[in-house]
Amino acid sequence: MFTIIFYIFSLLLSYTDYRKFLVPNDIVIAMSVMMIVFGFLNSNIYMSSIILCFIVLLFFIVLLLINRHIILGGGDIKYMMIVALYLGVEPFALFLVVTGLLQTITLLFIQKIKKRKIAPMVPVMFLSAIIVDVLTLFKFYPFKF
Known part of the structure; x- marks a missing residue:
């Protein structure tokens, strides 16, 4: 049930962030x-x-x-805290690497090719969480603690 809740709500948050650039507090x-x-x-x-x-x-x-001039949405921070709660400590390290790579690629695409200033990051973080879940499921974990 824990995983189902994470995936259902993450899909909802990804959709609202993609469509409205908004991560609602109540959700x-x-x-x-x-x-x-x-x-x-x-x-x-x-x-x-x-x-x-x-x-x-x-x-x-x-x-x-x-750095008060940093471009960072509050929804990204809230969702990253939820991902930390879901994944736990060791998989979260892998999540940070995967999401860093995917967010860099996404930002380059949106800012250089689509010429937009802002990008929805919750869908990218959700995709990163799925990738980390799959890698953890198959016991592929490059970091040893």
Whole structure:
């Protein structure tokens, strides 16, 4: 149920971000609450995942305080915290690498070829989470902790 909730809500958030460049707070809150409840019931969430969410939040707060002119949407930060909650610590490291590569390719395509300034990043992060899920399922994990 934990995984199903993540995928259904991620599809919804990806669609709204792609269409409206918006990640609604009410959907993020509902997703977070349901994931925490079902994660604890099914033993899919660990304390390290919750701490990782707060580390991600703290990192982006510091980043925004250092550079106030950075172009970064709040929806991206909220969704990345949810992905941290879903994946856990070790797969999240792989997620950061995969999403970094995919977001760079996407931004280059949208800004250089389509000539638009903004790009929806939640669909790209969702695709990265799917890739990491598949790689983790097949026990292909390049990082050793």
